[in-house]
Amino acid sequence: xxxxxxxxxxxxxxxxxxxxxxxxxxxxxxxxxxxxxxxxxxxxxxxxxxxxxxxxxxxxxxxxxxxxxxxxxxxxxxxxxxxxxxxxxxxxxxxxxxxxxxxxxxxxxxxxxxxxxxxxxxxxxxxxxxxxxxxxxxxxxxxxxxxxxxxxxxxxxxxxxxxxxxxxxxxxxxxxxxxxxxxxxxxxxxxxxxxxxxxxxxxxxxxxxxxxxxxxxxxxxxxxxxxxxxxxxxxxxxxxxxxxxxxxxxxxxxxxxxxxxxxxxxxxxxxxxxxxxxxxxxxxxxxxxxxxxxxxxxxxxxxxxxxxxxxxxxxxxxxxxxxxxxxxxxxxxxxxxxxxxxxxxxxxxxxxxxxxxxxxxxxxxxxxxxxxxxxxxxxxxxxxxxxxxxxxxxxxxxxxxxxxxxxxxxxxxxxxxxxxxxxxxxxxxxxxxxxxxxxxxxxxxxxxxxxxxxxxxxxxxxxxxxxxxxxxxxxxxxxxxxxxxxxxxxxxxxxxxxxxxxxxxxxxxxxxxxxxxxxxxxxxxxxxxxxxxxxxxxxxxxxxxxxxxxxxxxxxxxxxxxxxxx
Numbered sequence: 001x002x003x004x005x006x007x008x009x010x011x012x013x014x015x016x017x018x019x020x021x022x023x024x025x026x027x028x029x030x031x032x033x034x035x036x037x038x039x040x041x042x043x044x045x046x047x048x049x050x051x052x053x054x055x056x057x058x059x060x061x062x063x064x065x066x067x068x069x070x071x072x073x074x075x076x077x078x079x080x081x082x083x084x085x086x087x088x089x090x091x092x093x094x095x096x097x098x099x100x101x102x103x104x105x106x107x108x109x110x111x112x113x114x115x116x117x118x119x120x121x122x123x124x125x126x127x128x129x130x131x132x133x134x135x136x137x138x139x140x141x142x143x144x145x146x147x148x149x150x151x152x153x154x155x156x157x158x159x160x161x162x163x164x165x166x167x168x169x170x171x172x173x174x175x176x177x178x179x180x181x182x183x184x185x186x187x188x189x190x191x192x193x194x195x196x197x198x199x200x201x202x203x204x205x206x207x208x209x210x211x212x213x214x215x216x217x218x219x220x221x222x223x224x225x226x227x228x229x230x231x232x233x234x235x236x237x238x239x240x241x242x243x244x245x246x247x248x249x250x251x252x253x254x255x256x257x258x259x260x261x262x263x264x265x266x267x268x269x270x271x272x273x274x275x276x277x278x279x280x281x282x283x284x285x286x287x288x289x290x291x292x293x294x295x296x297x298x299x300x301x302x303x304x305x306x307x308x309x310x311x312x313x314x315x316x317x318x319x320x321x322x323x324x325x326x327x328x329x330x331x332x333x334x335x336x337x338x339x340x341x342x343x344x345x346x347x348x349x350x351x352x353x354x355x356x357x358x359x360x361x362x363x364x365x366x367x368x369x370x371x372x373x374x375x376x377x378x379x380x381x382x383x384x385x386x387x388x389x390x391x392x393x394x395x396x397x398x399x400x401x402x403x404x405x406x407x408x409x410x411x412x413x414x415x416x417x418x419x420x421x422x423x424x425x426x427x428x429x430x431x432x433x434x435x436x437x438x439x440x441x442x443x444x445x446x447x448x449x450x451x452x453x454x455x456x457x458x459x460x461x462x463x464x465x466x467x468x469x470x471x472x473x474x475x476x477x478x479x480x481x482x483x484x485x486x487x488x489x490x491x492x493x494x495x496x497x498x499x500x501x502x503x504x505x506x507x508x509x510x511x512x513x514x515x516x517x518x519x520x521x522x523x524x525x526x527x528x529x530x531x532x533x534x535x536x537x538x539x540x541x542x543x544x545x546x547x548x549x550x551x552x553x554x555x556x557x558x559x560x561x562x563x564x565x566x
Contacts, residue, residue, distance in 0.1 A: 002028035002051075004077035006192055008070050010090055011054075011253030013143075013205040015062035018090045019260070020055045021253045024072050030055050031071040034090065036064070045270045047248055047279055048181045056257045063094030078202070085195075086136040088202040093142065093302060099515040100301045103128070104145035105508065106211065106352060106428025107456035109152055110191040112159070122526035122550035123458040124507045129200035131552055141511065142301060144204050145308070147428040147455075148211025148352030150250060151187040153178040153242060155213065160186055173234040177216075180237050184245035207299060208250040209308045211352035211429060215242040221394045222372065223317040224385055243283035243313075254297050254308070290314055291326045298336045300344065304514050305420075307336050308350040315399075319373050324402035337409055342418030345517045347447075353395045354427040355406055356436040356451035356497045358472025363481030363490070365397035370488030395429075400491070407438075407495050414445030421517035421561050423447045426510075428455035431465050433510065433523055434502030435558070438495045448561050451497070452521065454510040461505045473499045504555055519560040524552040 007022035020032045024044050030053035031041045040057035060066065067087040070078035079087060093100075111123045132140045154177045156164070161176045163186060170176050178184055192198060212219040216238065220226060229235045252266065260266055265282055269275030286293040295310035309325070316323040325333065337347060349355075357365070368391075370376070371384030388394065396403045414423045423445070436451040438444075471477050485492075506525040513520045529549045 001075055002026045002072035002077075004070065004072060005050075006189060007198075007202070008032070008078055008088070009192070009201045009253060010088070010203060010205050012256050013090060013092060014256070015092050015095065016060050017056065017058040017257055018060060018092070018205075019253065019255075019257060020057070020068075020070070021249075022053050022055065022070060022072075024051045024053065027051055028073045031074075032057050032068055033071065034060065034066045034068045036061065036066050038066075043270070046274045046276075047244065047269070048185075048276050050185060050248075052248055054252055054260065056260070057090075058257070060090065060092045062092050063097065065089045065091045083199075085133050085199040088199065089136075090203075091142075095302070097302060099513055100143075100304045101139070101141045101511055101513050102143055102145060102301075102304070102306070102348065102426075103141035103509050103511045104147055104350070104426050104428075104452075105454045105457040105510065106147035107149040107213075107431060107459045108146070108191070109155065109456075109459045110157055110187070111194050111197075111458060112157065120458060120460045121507050122528055123194075123196075124509045124524070124526040124552070125200060125457050126194065126196040127526040127550045127552050128509060129196035130550075132204070133196075133199065141204055143299075143306075144201075144206040145306070145348075145350055145426060146206060146208045146457075147350055147426060148209055149213040149428070149456075149459075150208060150210070151184070151191055152213045153184065153187065153238070154216050156187070157190065160190060173232075174238065178238065178241070179234060181241040181244055184241050188245070188249050207254055207306065207308055207350070209254075209295065209310060209350060209352060210246050210250065210312060212312060214246060215239060215312075218389060218392060218394060219312055220315050220317065221389060221392075222385065223319065225389060226317060239287050240280055240283040243286055244279050247279065247283070251295060256299075259297075286313065291328050294329065294332065296329060296332065303343070303345040304348065305336075305344040305346070306348045306350060307333065309333065311351050311353050311396075322369065322373075322399050322401070324396060324399040324406075330402075330405065334409055337413045341416065345421050346512075346514045346519060347413055347420050347423045348426055348512070349410075349424070350426045351396075352427060353429050354451060354453045355396050355403070355425045356438060357395055357397055357430075358469055358477065358499070359497075360472040360477035360481040360484075361395075361469075362397040362493065363485045364391075365393045365395055366400050366490045366493075367484035367488035368393045369398045369400060370490055375489050376487070404494050407493075410449055411440060411445045414447030414449060416446065419446040421447060422514075422519045423449045424512065424519075424560075425449075425451050426512075427451065427453045429453075430469065431456050431459060431461050431505075432469055432502070433504040433508055434469075435500050435521070436497050437500050438497040440495055448519075450560060452510060452512070453502075454508060454523065456507060457509065458507050458526075466505055469503050473503075501556055501558065506555075508555070509552070518562060521556070521558045521560055522554060523556040525555050526550050527553045 003025040009021040042053040044051040314329040
């Protein structure tokens with residue numbers, strides 16, 4: 001009998017169709033049956049001894065919420081027997097739906113087991129799941145945007161460390177980091193088998209994109225970094241396994257049913273009895289020729305357009321031609337942002353790395369890029385490369401031409417009679433949250449433009465981040481940044497910006513509510529409730545290992561654009 005090892009994850013949803021991702025214990029036929037009689041089936045495909053299926057369901061009724069169950073070879077495997085959670089449902093949007101709620105964040109380190117203390121505090125996604133479970137007919141996100149570091153291949157839990165030690169010994173490189181595909185599967189099990197997370201992802205659609213820790217810290221920082229890693233004996237297996245597992249666990253679910261049916265790699269993997277070699281060859285090509293694959297994608301939710309950008313694998317790293325996106329990727333982004341003007345009221349650009357950083361950090365990264373480019377000579381270039389790696393100086397500001405191009409595109413997309421009401425850049429990575437607003441010299445775009453940064457969902461916040469990012473927005477920091485910029489001969493950025501909210505530190509999530517041409521923002525933090533009576537499924541919420549129940553506390557609410565009478 002086939003067993004459900006992981007999932008189901010509700011991934012793509014539109015007005016009449018949905019896709020569900022599952023992992024089974026053996027080859028089988030996976031089936032999703034909805035309470036309204038709609039259903040879909042898919043045969044599992046195999047990668048490295050693991051069995052997966054992406055089950056499409058069509059014919060759903062727009063504007064409805066329909067419970068579903070999962071069967072493997074005809075045996076019911078979801079909902080789990082005795083589950084304390086409400087039934088998992090698929091909610092299809094209606095074309096005339098009043099609002100779209102987009103909840104986003106990044107950097108989720110797996111929560112510890114229930115009987116272990118959580119060293120980084122309550123998990124914001126766990127706590128969101130508990131709140132929704134306590135009031136299943138209440139407010140919930142229409143989509144979760146997970147903006148990177150869904151798993152940490154280089155910072156594993158104590159339980160995973162023990163599992164690795166039993167499997168191959170920690171003396172074998174890369175020590176207590178993930179080495180291969182099998183160890184990546186362990187990370188996803190640990191993260192997605194968390195009961196609250198498993199139920200949440202079964203009932204709220206999700207979009208995902210990787211960041212560095214999904215492979216390794218500072219992945220693709222520079223050409224010199226890549227050369228050093230490729231000279232490391234264990235690196236090739238690590239990066240290929242990282243890309244293979246990302247394609248299976250995260251990327252496939254980002255695709256619409258139509259995109260899946262046209263995907264040649266998906267067809268090839270499903271066609272062969274074991275898709276490991278096919279997928280491995282794809283990953284090898286993606287690593288050596290990043291332009292051969294596009295991880296970025298676009299989703300439209302009514303009159304809200306979401307563009308999720310790959311800002312890791314698509315980089316051009318030659319010092320004289322550094323770019324956050326390769327030319328094909330940049331052209332694709334431009335085409336998606338400018339497609340069908342007037343057809344959307346809000347443009348959301350999901351990029352794991354913030355576009356607008358504190359001015360001191362921005363100037364330091366631009367200065368460092370100039371040094372590494374050789375603007376101050378070979379000695380400064382060597383110093384710059386070391387500093388770039390130690391201080392993680394590899395955001396948009398470290399790619400000045402790409403920063404300018406994105407700034408120009410945002411202004412263009414946000415200008416004119418058909419401009420959207422807002423253009424929001426959604427980011428994570430930096431383990432805190434803030435809101436920043438740019439201003440252009442002369443007349444800027446007609447749309448309101450915001451940098452919305454939210455991180456972490458569940459991770460530590462080092463004191464250096466707290467101090468550095470508080471200081472980085474101040475007047476003294478701006479003056480210091482200008483000195484860095486002058487030393488590097490850096491051009492002035494094409495836009496100015498100021499912080500209008502934050503910084504906020506904690507395990508947290510942001511939610512955008514988009515209604516017509518209005519937009520509002522809410523930041524919530526997961527906070528422990530000591531001595532509470534909640535069982536982790538009630539009104540207070542709960543998070544395993546947190547030493548007590550938890551709740552999502554509203555830290556900030558803001559109207560980005562006011563409600564416009566219809």
